[in-house]
Amino acid sequence: MANVLLEQNSNGVTWIRINREEIRNAVNFEVMEELNDLLTIAEKDESKVVIISGIGKKAFCSGGDLSAFQHILSEDAARRMLMKMGAVIERIAFFPKITIAALNGTAVGGGAELASACDFRIAAPHIKVGFVQANLAITTGWGGGTLLLERIAKLEALQMLLSAKMYSTEELIRNGFIQHVITKEPFEEGVIDFAGPFLNKTKGVIQAYKGRYIDHLDQGRIHLNMKNEIAECAKLWEEKEHHEAVLAFLKKSKNI
Numbered sequence: 062m063a064n065v066l067l068e069q070n071s072n073g074v075t076w077i078r079i080n081r082e083e084i085r086n087a088v089n090f091e092v093m094e095e096l097n098d099l100l101t102i103a104e105k106d107e108s109k110v111v112i113i114s115g116i117g118k119k120a121f122c123s124g125g126d127l128s129a130f131q132h133i134l135s136e137d138a139a140r141r142m143l144m145k146m147g148a149v150i151e152r153i154a155f156f157p158k159i160t161i162a163a164l165n166g167t168a169v170g171g172g173a174e175l176a177s178a179c180d181f182r183i184a185a186p187h188i189k190v191g192f193v194q195a196n197l198a199i200t201t202g203w204g205g206g207t208l209l210l211e212r213i214a215k216l217e218a219l220q221m222l223l224s225a226k227m228y229s230t231e232e233l234i235r236n237g238f239i240q241h242v243i244t245k246e247p248f249e250e251g252v253i254d255f256a257g258p259f260l261n262k263t264k265g266v267i268q269a270y271k272g273r274y275i276d277h278l279d280q281g282r283i284h285l286n287m288k289n290e291i292a293e294c295a296k297l298w299e300e301k302e303h304h305e306a307v308l309a310f311l312k313k314s315k316n317i
């Protein structure tokens with residue numbers, strides 16, 4: 062079964078959904094590869110808007126798959142893993158089409174980084190978002206901390222990263238991380254309602270405005286900052302405090 066699903070709709074929307082509901086849509090190496098492959102398809106297809114989401118109602122994405130990554134112990138190995146997903150996240154951040162993170166469920170750790178990569182973030186009312194990495198004695202490491210600092214006011218971003226706490230949709234609307242809360246059921250219809258005013262524009266108009274938005278971002282500086290973020294996270298990854306925190310999570314959920 063595919064770890065990531067693609068759905069290309071005739072209304073100009075392509076959905077990319079992480080399909081690991083039982084493990085809260087955690088990202089392992091297969092997810093990284095499949096996400097990248099599906100982005101290549103979405104980049105070339107007829108869609109105007111690409112929506113990234115997760116399967117189920119519980120999680121958008123719970124970040125790195127801690128069962129799979131518990132065996133990554135050295136700085137070097139951590140850097141390789143972080144760079145692989147960092148490249149996917151950076152690709153989304155500068156994607157030529159409009160991207161929307163549709164938060165069907167909670168986004169934690171790298172899941173919050175993945176959401177930060179998209180142009181817009183819209184959410185079901187029950188979800189939470191937490192950059193919890195600091196609780197695991199690491200920092201954001203896929204470049205999503207850098208992108209968060211681009212998306213919302215810098216001190217709000219710093220507070221989210223340092224506190225590592227879970228934010229409600231009320232708090233996320235207030236600090237600007239999410240643009241819209243979807244109360245409509247089914248959730249997917251509410252997502253399409255949000256995208257509707259974009260979808261009725263020509264592809265040329267959408268592409269042009271997305272181009273101007275990207276122009277406004279300092280791509281070289283963002284790339285460098287993401288690289289530094291990955292390198293710093295890789296260093297912390299090697300420390301015993303991180304390994305102990307991962308072990309504690311896995312023991313609690315009996316994955317070891």
Ligand SMILES: CCCC(=O)SCCNC(=O)CCNC(=O)[C@H](O)C(C)(C)COP(=O)(O)OP(=O)(O)OC[C@H]1O[C@@H](n2cnc3c(N)ncnc32)[C@H](O)[C@@H]1OP(=O)(O)O
Pocket residue numbers: 083084085087119120122123124125126127128129167169170171172193194197201202203310314315316
């Ligand atoms: C590498 C870049 C940086 C990172 O992403 S570090 C990783 C940060 N992520 C985390 O710390 C994950 C924390 N997970 C959670 O907080 C919760 O699972 C979450 C997402 C709020 C969902 O809560 P619930 O709906 O109550 O689900 P639950 O906790 O009972 O989990 C169900 C099963 O999924 C597993 N799971 C969830 N997130 C995972 C992850 N990231 N890696 C590996 N396994 C994960 C969890 O262990 C549980 O497994 P089991 O059913 O007990 O065998």
